[in-house]
Amino acid sequence: MSNVLIVAEHGGGAIRKSTFHALAAGQEIARRTGGKVHVALLGKGVSALGADLAAYGVDVHVADAPVLEHPIAEALAPVIADLAKALGASHVGAAATAQGKDLLPRVAARLGAGMATEVLGFGGDGGGVTFRRPMWAGNVLAEVEIATPVKVFTVRTTEFAPAQKAAAPGAVHPVPVTVDASSLRTRHAGFREVKSERPELTEARIVVAGGRGTKGDFKAIEALADALGAAVGASRAAVDAGWVPNDWQVGQTGKVVAPELYVAAGISGAIQHLAGMKGSKVIVAVNKDPDAPIFQIADYGLVADLFQALPALAAKVKASR
Ligand SMILES: Cc1cc2nc3c(=O)[nH]c(=O)nc-3n(C[C@H](O)[C@H](O)[C@H](O)COP(=O)(O)OP(=O)(O)OC[C@H]3O[C@@H](n4cnc5c(N)ncnc54)[C@H](O)[C@@H]3O)c2cc1C
Secondary structure: OOEEEEEOOEEOOEEOHHHHHHHHHHHHHHHHHOOOEEEEEEEOOOHHHHHHHHOOOOEEEEEEOHHHOOOOHHHHHHHHHHHHHHHOEEEEEEEOOHHHHHHHHHHHHHHOOEEEEEEOEEEOOOOOOEEEEEEHHHOEEEEEOOOOOOEEEEEOHHHOOOOOOOOOOOOEEEOOOOOOHHHOOOOOOOOOOOOOOOOOHHHOOEEEEEOHHHOOOOHHHHHHHHHHOOEEEEOHHHHHOOOOOHHHEEOOOOEOOOOOEEEEEOOOOOHHHHOOOOOOOEEEEEEOOOOOOHHHHOOEEEEOOHHHHHHHHHHHHHHHO
């Protein structure tokens, strides 16, 4: 009864990287509880992806049906909850992505389970697992114990190294789907994907982010990002001003990133911004105010005008290639 069920995410005909981080979290729980890790893969025409996941040594349960074509939580949640019951899963988890945050609370409600969100790590021994999660924009780390028999969680992918392929693959099992499309109160209206040549913000090795200090001119930010092959991020001030798209926002109410290099230019370093990027391996701050709080967490700080410093940096990067 201590099996772990991880919900996979896919898009564009492939398993999303976030799934492999969630899988590693599931494997850590299984090591502590002595259970087995299973993966749920739901969608339409996804059966072929089952083998990609089974290569990680886990049993994959594939629910492949037209009603699951779009990630509508109302349709997916009952399938996952029924599967969790059938497998005797004591822990059900997923990555804390937009989809995971939407779906897992519904799964928890169906299972009468307590839930921990944005989990950073696990504690506890003797088979009992506790969940470490941030509170107050990451200023407090809470060690949470869930008292219900089944425990549901989402994990911050930046805190878990991705799972590794196993020598022996797991099995792939089909899952019957009985969800009646006509009973759903949620309908898929459309999907407007933002196409970009740049890497996805949460998966990029390098992020160059701009804030209010850009005064709405992101050309220098974008030019440095392109020279470095980086994704572009922004503070909420820049997003709220309407200068850049919503999905560029990094922080407590934006995306959480932990790239190898994070360049923050014209960003003061408010705690809500730091909550989304302070796990970055190397932080470079460019700010003309020497007292800006961002310098307290920066590995390298440059007191300079970003409109002069960034083009100079971009030119150096290009020259070194
Ligand atoms: C509930 C809540 C949630 C929030 N969530 C988020 C979130 O997810 N993400 C987020 O970012 N914020 C969030 N905020 C907002 C946050 O508190 C700050 O207001 C915001 O991060 C400030 O953005 P900024 O650093 O770009 O702007 P500012 O704080 O105005 O800083 C601008 C900086 O640019 C520097 N500067 C100006 N001109 C130049 C120049 N030419 N060259 C170099 N430097 C220059 C200035 O010295 C200054 O340090 C949230 C706030 C609340 C209350």
